[in-house]
Amino acid sequence: MSVKADLIQRLSSLPTVPVMANRLVHLLNDPDARPGEISRVIQYDSALTANILKAANSSFLGFTQPVTSLDEATVRLGTNWVFQIAVSSLIYSNLRQPAAGYGMSADETWRHSMAVAVMAEALRDLLHLTSIGTVFTAALLHDIGKIPMGEFVADAFPALQELVDEGNASFEEAEQAILEVDHAEIGALIARQWRFPEAIVDCIRWHHYPEKAPVITPAIDLVHVADAICLLEGLGIGRDDLHYRLCESSIERLRLNQDTTEKAVSQTMAALDAINAAFINAPAVRVGR
Amino acid sequence: MSLIVVGISDLQTSGDPQDVFITYSLGSCIGVTAYDPAARIGGMIHYMLPLSQIAPDKAAARPAMFADTGVPALLNTLLSQGAAKNRLVVKAVGGAQLMDQHKLFNIGERNFLILRKILWKNNILIKASDVGGMMSRTLRLELDTGRVTVKSSHGEVEL
Numbered sequence: 001m002s003v004k005a006d007l008i009q010r011l012s013s014l015p016t017v018p019v020m021a022n023r024l025v026h027l028l029n030d031p032d033a034r035p036g037e038i039s040r041v042i043q044y045d046s047a048l049t050a051n052i053l054k055a056a057n058s059s060f061l062g063f064t065q066p067v068t069s070l071d072e073a074t075v076r077l078g079t080n081w082v083f084q085i086a087v088s089s090l091i092y093s094n095l096r097q098p099a100a101g102y103g104m105s106a107d108e109t110w111r112h113s114m115a116v117a118v119m120a121e122a123l124r125d126l127l128h129l130t131s132i133g134t135v136f137t138a139a140l141l142h143d144i145g146k147i148p149m150g151e152f153v154a155d156a157f158p159a160l161q162e163l164v165d166e167g168n169a170s171f172e173e174a175e176q177a178i179l180e181v182d183h184a185e186i187g188a189l190i191a192r193q194w195r196f197p198e199a200i201v202d203c204i205r206w207h208h209y210p211e212k213a214p215v216i217t218p219a220i221d222l223v224h225v226a227d228a229i230c231l232l233e234g235l236g237i238g239r240d241d242l243h244y245r246l247c248e249s250s251i252e253r254l255r256l257n258q259d260t261t262e263k264a265v266s267q268t269m270a271a272l273d274a275i276n277a278a279f280i281n282a283p284a285v286r287v288g289r
Numbered sequence: 290m291s292l293i294v295v296g297i298s299d300l301q302t303s304g305d306p307q308d309v310f311i312t313y314s315l316g317s318c319i320g321v322t323a324y325d326p327a328a329r330i331g332g333m334i335h336y337m338l339p340l341s342q343i344a345p346d347k348a349a350a351r352p353a354m355f356a357d358t359g360v361p362a363l364l365n366t367l368l369s370q371g372a373a374k375n376r377l378v379v380k381a382v383g384g385a386q387l388m389d390q391h392k393l394f395n396i397g398e399r400n401f402l403i404l405r406k407i408l409w410k411n412n413i414l415i416k417a418s419d420v421g422g423m424m425s426r427t428l429r430l431e432l433d434t435g436r437v438t439v440k441s442s443h444g445e446v447e448l
Contacts, residue, residue, distance in 0.1 A: 161442075170388055228394070231316060232317040232385075232396060232397070233297070233316060234297055234313075234315060234316040234318050234425065235297070235314075236314075237314045237316060241424055241442055242385055242388075242423050242424060243388060243423065244387055244388060245387070245388045245389045246387050246388070246391050246394060248391050251393055256393060257393065258393055259343055261393060261394070262339075262340075262343045262344075262396070263343050265337055266337075266338065266347040266354060267344070269298055269337070269347070269354060270347055
């Protein structure tokens with residue numbers, strides 16, 4: 001059986017994401033949703049509400065008066081922020097998993113995912129691309145395919161490494177050449193199985209090659225560029241190292257310049273401290289492997 | 290021996306010869322070690338970006354995020370602890386890139402360039418460096434000997 005067929009068979013036994021995550025993502029994408037709808041949905045989940053309040057009260061945000069309700073958190077920090085903490089909390093256990101062959105522990109997978117999500121949001125804001133509700137979730141999930149792929153990558157690692165070193169292939173190209181499937185492809189299948197919107201599935205599928213997407217959206221470009229910047233800046237480098245290509249046309253389409261790129265880096269570092277404070281077992285920013 | 294991990298956007302100094310500094314995942318970031326062999330005082334920084342002017346508020350909160358605020362902070366801390374500028378042995382590592390380098394993403398190159406400028410202004414030469422390429426690096430400094438090593442997918446070497 002091919003690696004791909006084997007993987008697809010295994011996907012059905014992967015844990016599903018909480019229904020709430022799905023509901024929130026669809027809600028955020030729904031132009032007809034009423035303001036406050038997200039808080040109304042969240043308030044019935046007490047564990048989730050507690051997590052959001054904990055994040056809202058983390059010292060990194062610097063408020064002196066504690067936030068005591070979901071409504072207050074929404075007023076102070078915005079719906080988008082509440083959504084981000086909620087979705088991250090819900091996906092946490094699905095995403096905080098080791099990607100063995102890639103040399104990423106559970107903690108590292110999680111922190112790289114979070115860094116790319118925060119970076120993509122920072123870029124989106126700096127570039128004034130306001131109408132994209134999918135970017136954060138898509139960026140968070142962009143490497144989800146590495147979790148089931150890890151075992152196969154571990155077995156094939158010497159061959160993959162050789163192709164990268166000798167053949168000037170990117171790591172994803174090497175995966176395709178040797179395993180006939182890559183982590184972006186598997187990631188997209190998982191997101192589809194979880195019934196996330198197609199816009200999110202596409203971001204995951206094309207995060208290394210936006211050019212190959214049938215329809216190139218700003219969200220796809222943002223996830224691609226955010227991932228590249230995080231790798232460059234050392235926010236989640238695995239055994240696949242820096243062996244990824246950068247899509248120049250993404251930079252042109254986004255009209256990204258040096259200042260914006262560097263501003264996004266500095267904002268991401270600060271925001272990661274605040275966001276990580278929401279997750280009990282996740283210390284601020286990875287320090288080693 | 291105590292191993293002190295220097296995080297991303299972090300700097301550490303020490304005068305305890307038992308201490309060993311280490312920093313991981315240097316991509317386009319630069320790790321700099323500075324060591325006074327006579328006083329056996331040393332330090333390490335892991336900075337991400339060249340110039341603080343893009344985000345002065347972030348630089349105020351975390352000077353070690355930027356070369357132009359972090360490197361002087363490293364040097365000044367060492368001097369205030371008794372190191373002598375003319376004895377400082379400075380080494381630099383990192384400044385890597387992705388495949389298909391784009392000029393927007395030459396953060397690594399700019400990171401190294403600004404370091405050389407700052408050190409030149411301070412009359413300090415870079416004794417050794419291992420920069421550029423497409424691999425991430427781990428940097429280590431042992432304070433009892435001043436030994437500096439670099440580890441990457443190509444193995445571990447002394448610098």
